[in-house]
Amino acid sequence: MGCIYLAESRRAKKTGKSKRWWKILLAVVAIFVIGVGVYAFSIYNNAKHTVEEKMHQPVDSIDTAVGKKKVKDNEPLNVLLLGVDERSGDSGRSDALMVLSLDPKDDSMNLVSIPRDTRTEIVGKGYEDKINHAYAYGGTDMSINTVENLLDIELDYYVKVNMEGLSEMVDAVGGITVDNKTDWIDEGYYKKGYHYEKGEIELDGAKTMGFVRMRHFDSDFARTGRQRQVFQAIVDKGASVASVNKIDDMIDVLGNNMETNMDFSDMxxxxxxxxxxxxxxxxxxxxxxxxxxxxxxGQDIYYLVVSDDEIQKVHDMIKKAKS
Structure with a gap:
């Protein structure tokens, strides 16, 4: 085992009761089923077709029948949320990775974020690496198995979103407004030269991608916060009355950029x-x-080393409903 040089400790902050990006899916589905008249019926049919034909992707690592029974019996559920960074010619990595635990018995929800640099055993490879590499090595199945092994839990569903699709979704809802905490000019991956002024700013699809990718002027934790802010802004804008005429565009974007083992009835x-x-x-x-x-x-690679006590703490948070 290589030498370990401890770096600066990173401590995450609880974010409070805020909506999360998983609600993009539920918010859009809600719009589908609550609509009125022939227009709403056509939207519903379009949504059902999109989910069943484009988004529904079962995986070997999850027995969906178990999840369906839990939903029917109103039992607690665990859902893996994957925000995947996939570009042309790249197998991709999980840029955002969260476990969503839903407990209908006490109407509670836990959302646990797993930093992408977390060092753990990659199930199927037999060695330790950054947890976000599991997707690059073995896709959704390997990510599911690795998270289950790390936290000693059972996952019932997964939802995977291609982060590149954020750009299309922002344009589909007509742009978003965010509160920018850091002033910077984009000279990173996109190299567009966009100036992100501190304060409330308007973003189109292209500017959104620079906003969620930047981490060199603050930190990876701050970038995660910007991603959550963008997801929230999309949900708020997408669920607004002003966006009713944009629903078909939103459905198409979701169909092209989201995968899940849920079928339409599950949703x-x-x-x-x-x-x-x-x-x-x-x-x-x-x-x-x-x-x-x-x-x-002989390369020095940065990792986030998580203690056994911290892993146990997170395990207990997720399993509390079943204890």
């Missing part, structure tokens, strides 16, 4: 039977210490 049942879980939201980001670990090639 409807979740919306109806678990909708009150949003009343009591607890958000938490897994904590650890930054470390540089020397690999077999």
């Amino acid at each position: 409807k049942n979740l919306m109806m039977n678990y909708r009150d879980t949003r009343k009591n939201v607890v958000s938490y980001q897994m904590e650890g210490e930054g470390a540089y670990i020397t690999n077999s090639s």
Whole structure:
């Protein structure tokens, strides 16, 4: 095992009761089923077709029948949320990784964020690496198995969103407004030269991608906060009355950029039977210490090293409903 050089400790902050990006899906489905008249019926049919033909992707690592029974019996559920960074010619990595636990018995929801640099065993590879590499090595199945192994939990569903689709979704809803905490000019991956002034700013699709990717002027934790802010802004704008005429565009974007082992009936049942879980939201980001670990090639690689106590704490948060 390589030498470990402890870096500056990173401590995550609880974010409080805020909506999360998983609600993009539920918010849009809600619009589908609550609509009125022939127009709403056509939207509903379009949504059902999109989910069944484009978004529904079962995986070997999850027995969906178990999840369906839990939904029917109103039992607690665990959902893996994957925000995947996939570009042309790249196998991709999970840029955002969260476990959403829903407990309809006490109308509560836990959302645990797992930092992408978390060092853990990659199930199927037999060695430790950054958890976000699991997707690059073995796709959704390997990510599911790795998270289950890290936290000693059972996942019932997954929802995967291609982060590149954020640009299309922002344009589909007509742009968003965010509160920018750091003033900077984009000279990173996109190199567009956009100036992101501090304060309230308007973003189109292209500017959104620079906003959610930047981490060199603050931190990876701050970037995660910007991603959450963008997801919230999309949900708020997409659910507004002004966006009714944009719903078909939103459906198309979701169909092209989202995958899940939920079918349309699963989504409807979740919306109806678990909708009150949003009343009591607890958000938490897994904590650890930054470390540089020397690999077999002599390179010093940065990881977030999470203690056994912290892993147990997160496990207990997720499993509390079943204890």
